[in-house]
Amino acid sequence: MDLGLLAIGVGIVALSLLGAGLGMGMAVSKAMEAVGRQPEASGKINQILLVGLAMVESVAIYGFVTALLVIFVLGAK
Amino acid sequence: MDLGLLAIGVGIVALSLLGAGLGMGMAVSKAMEAVGRQPEASGKINQILLVGLAMVESVAIYGFVTALLVIFVLGAK
Amino acid sequence: MDLGLLAIGVGIVALSLLGAGLGMGMAVSKAMEAVGRQPEASGKINQILLVGLAMVESVAIYGFVTALLVIFVLGAK
Amino acid sequence: MDLGLLAIGVGIVALSLLGAGLGMGMAVSKAMEAVGRQPEASGKINQILLVGLAMVESVAIYGFVTALLVIFVLGAK
Amino acid sequence: MDLGLLAIGVGIVALSLLGAGLGMGMAVSKAMEAVGRQPEASGKINQILLVGLAMVESVAIYGFVTALLVIFVLGAK
Structure with a gap:
């Protein structure tokens, strides 16, 4: 191999x-730009940002899990 | 193989x-930019954003499932 | 093979x-940008966005089905 | 083969x-941008968008049918 | 072959x-951008768009027919 x-x-x-x-x-x-423009909206911005980042994070985790599977499943053969 | x-x-x-x-x-x-401009619309923005992200997420899941199938279906032969 | x-x-x-x-x-x-500018139009925006995303989704499904066919039809030979 | x-x-x-x-x-x-700027034109925008997307969809279908033909016509030999 | x-x-x-x-x-x-800026011109925009898309569609059809010919004419030998 x-x-x-x-x-x-x-x-x-x-x-x-x-x-x-x-x-x-x-x-x-x-x-950052939005908070800089509307500091009083920082709570709402933070909340929506966290939901959005969690969704992007899920895509990153798919890639990470795929890499681990290639290393451990295919690499073990 | x-x-x-x-x-x-x-x-x-x-x-x-x-x-x-x-x-x-x-x-x-x-x-983020939209909430920074119209903080009072954050509810509507959040709602449409989540529907949109869920649609994109489905595309990411298609890719992830395809990767798993290649590893486990083709890799098992 | x-x-x-x-x-x-x-x-x-x-x-x-x-x-x-x-x-x-x-x-x-x-x-998002459009709702940030015209929050009162969010209903119309959401409606047209969903129709548009469904059309793009169909293209993603064509790609996914093609990948499945290659794995299971060609991979089975 | x-x-x-x-x-x-x-x-x-x-x-x-x-x-x-x-x-x-x-x-x-x-x-989306156009509806955000002129919400009252959303009917016309939606109508032209659908005709346009249907034309692009036809191109996607050509590609998908070609892929199916390669898999089933060439793959069957 | x-x-x-x-x-x-x-x-x-x-x-x-x-x-x-x-x-x-x-x-x-x-x-879309043009209709968003000048909704009253949507009739003219739609008409010119359709002529333009039909021309691009013809290019797509040339590609599709060429692909079919390669599959069925060359593939039959």
């Missing part, structure tokens, strides 16, 4: 985390 | 999560 | 989900 | 769905 | 549909 190709596969899996990281960063950056 | 190529295949499947993560991040970031 | 190449094929099929995820995210993000 | 290369071919066919998904997302996102 | 390479060829042909899907999406999105 070619462990090198397996590692490249895990790498491409992990690249999917790139989208989640970038997306979360965009969301948080706009939240 | 070449497990290395299989792992690369799983990786390319997982790359589809990149679009969902980035798309969700864009949606949440604009929701 | 080369399962590795088959898995790479499934991966490229699944990449089509990237467009649907990103496209939906763009649609939801602009819906 | 090389099923692996056939699967990669199906994958490249399915990539054409990426354009339809992204294109529809762009169309819906601009429709 | 190498059916795998034939399938990859069909795939590259079908990639041409990506441009049509994306291009139609761009056209519809700008039509």
